[in-house]
Amino acid sequence: MPMALRPEDVERLDLRAREVGVRIGWxxxxxxxPNPEFVGLTADTIDEDIERHHIFVFGPSRVDGATVHEVELLLDDLERGARRIVPDEDGDPRLT
Known part of the structure; x- marks a missing residue:
């Protein structure tokens, strides 16, 4: 049966993502x-009309223990510089 995260888990992971984002400039x-059985990591970008967009750089993936662990590892990698987020040819963020 699919699971959804508890609100405090979403808050904890979001806070960690925001902290890492500040460190790496995203x-x-x-x-x-929209379906809470799926989660992901987004990076914000601003288009030519100065509108903010949330672009998934990881996911959305079905929630399970492995997905949450992958997000935590990805945030560790981003923080260490082992992985990066770079703009693609359209300026949208992409994970490398």
Whole structure:
């Protein structure tokens, strides 16, 4: 049976994403998709009309223990510089 995260788990992961984002120069968020059985990591970008968009750089993926662990490892990698977020040819953030 699919699971959803508890609100405090979403808050904890989102806070960690925001902290890592500040360190690496991207506005990161951990969030649930419209269907709370799916989660992901987003990076914000601003388009030519000065509108903010949340672009998934990881996910959305079905919530399970492995997905949450992957997000935590990804945040560790981003913080250490082992992985990076770079703009693609359209300026949208992409994970490398």
């Amino acid at each position: 506005a990161l968020s951990f969030c649930e998709a």
